[in-house]
Amino acid sequence: MPAARDLDPMAGRNQAFGAEVRRLRLEAVLTQAELGARIGYSSSQVGAVEIGKRPPTTQFITRSEEVFGPGLRKLWAELSRHKDMAPKWFRPWLDEEAEAVSLKTWQPLVVPGLLQTEAYARVLLRCEPGFGHEQVETLVAARLDRQEILNRTSPPMYLVILDEGVLSRPVGSPKIMREQLSHLVKAAEAPHITIQITPLGANPGLNGAIVIAQASDRQRHTVYLETVGQPVVSSNPDLIATVTMKLDALRAESLPRSASLELIRKMVEKWTSRLN
Incomplete structure (x- = not known):
C-alpha cells in the first residue's frame, strides 16, 4: 500500500x-489489520478503501465511526452530494464518470454537462417539464459539482466532439452563449481536454449524444447514450464496440483541434456582435 503522504485526496471522491x-x-495508531478486526473487514478491504479503489459501504462507515467517532458519514454525504441529487438511473453513471481515467463524448445538440457554464446549464434545465425553481437550482449546483473531476490532481483525459450546430444554437441570450463558448476555449487550454468540431451536415451521430468512460483498470468501459426517455447506461461489450466505432468515425470527420478552436473563437465574436 502507498504511504500516507502519497495519498491524494484531490484525485476523486473515493x-x-x-x-x-x-x-x-x-492518529489512532492502528494498522489496517487492527482497524479491520475492529470493524469486521480484512486488512486488504481497509486498504482498498484508503487508496480509493473501492467506495465505502454504509456498514464500513458506521463501524468506523464507532472506532473514530462521528464525522465520516457527514464527509461521505458531502463528497456524494451531487450523486444524491441525481435520478436513481443516473447514479451508476456518476460513479463511472467520477472514477474514469478517460472520457470521450459526442454531443450533437448542446455543450456537455462537464463543460457547461452555470447560466447555460440553468437555461437547459428550466426547459425540462415539471422542474420548479428550487429543483432547477439544485440540479444546476449538482452539475457544477460534477465538473470538479476535470480540476482534480489527476483528471481524466477528456475528448469532446461537438456538432457545429451546438455553437450557433441559441441557449439563452447572446451573452450566455458568448460566455459559454469562451469557456470552451478556456477549457481547451488544459492539456487533458481536447475539443473538436464536426462540420454541419449528415453524420453518424445525429441520433443522439454518446459518452464512453474508461475505468482505471484500462479494461472496463461504460457507455452513456442519450434518448428521448430514460438514457441508457451499459457495459455490454457489443454495444461498446458499436458506439466506439461510431465515435471514431465522428472524430475522423471533425476538424483538427486548432481549427476547431479557431471556429469556436469566431463564433464567440459573432455572439458578441449580437449584444449590441
Whole structure:
C-alpha cells in the first residue's frame, strides 16, 4: 500500500474519503489489520478503501465511526452530494464518470454537462417539464459539482466532439452563449481536454449524444447514450464496440483541434456582435 503522504485526496471522491480514513487510523495508531478486526473487514478491504479503489459501504462507515467517532458519514454525504441529487438511473453513471481515467463524448445538440457554464446549464434545465425553481437550482449546483473531476490532481483525459450546430444554437441570450463558448476555449487550454468540431451536415451521430468512460483498470468501459426517455447506461461489450466505432468515425470527420478552436473563437465574436 502507498504511504500516507502519497495519498491524494484531490484525485476523486473515493480517494478523498480514503485519505481521511487513513489519517484517522494513523492518529489512532492502528494498522489496517487492527482497524479491520475492529470493524469486521480484512486488512486488504481497509486498504482498498484508503487508496480509493473501492467506495465505502454504509456498514464500513458506521463501524468506523464507532472506532473514530462521528464525522465520516457527514464527509461521505458531502463528497456524494451531487450523486444524491441525481435520478436513481443516473447514479451508476456518476460513479463511472467520477472514477474514469478517460472520457470521450459526442454531443450533437448542446455543450456537455462537464463543460457547461452555470447560466447555460440553468437555461437547459428550466426547459425540462415539471422542474420548479428550487429543483432547477439544485440540479444546476449538482452539475457544477460534477465538473470538479476535470480540476482534480489527476483528471481524466477528456475528448469532446461537438456538432457545429451546438455553437450557433441559441441557449439563452447572446451573452450566455458568448460566455459559454469562451469557456470552451478556456477549457481547451488544459492539456487533458481536447475539443473538436464536426462540420454541419449528415453524420453518424445525429441520433443522439454518446459518452464512453474508461475505468482505471484500462479494461472496463461504460457507455452513456442519450434518448428521448430514460438514457441508457451499459457495459455490454457489443454495444461498446458499436458506439466506439461510431465515435471514431465522428472524430475522423471533425476538424483538427486548432481549427476547431479557431471556429469556436469566431463564433464567440459573432455572439458578441449580437449584444449590441
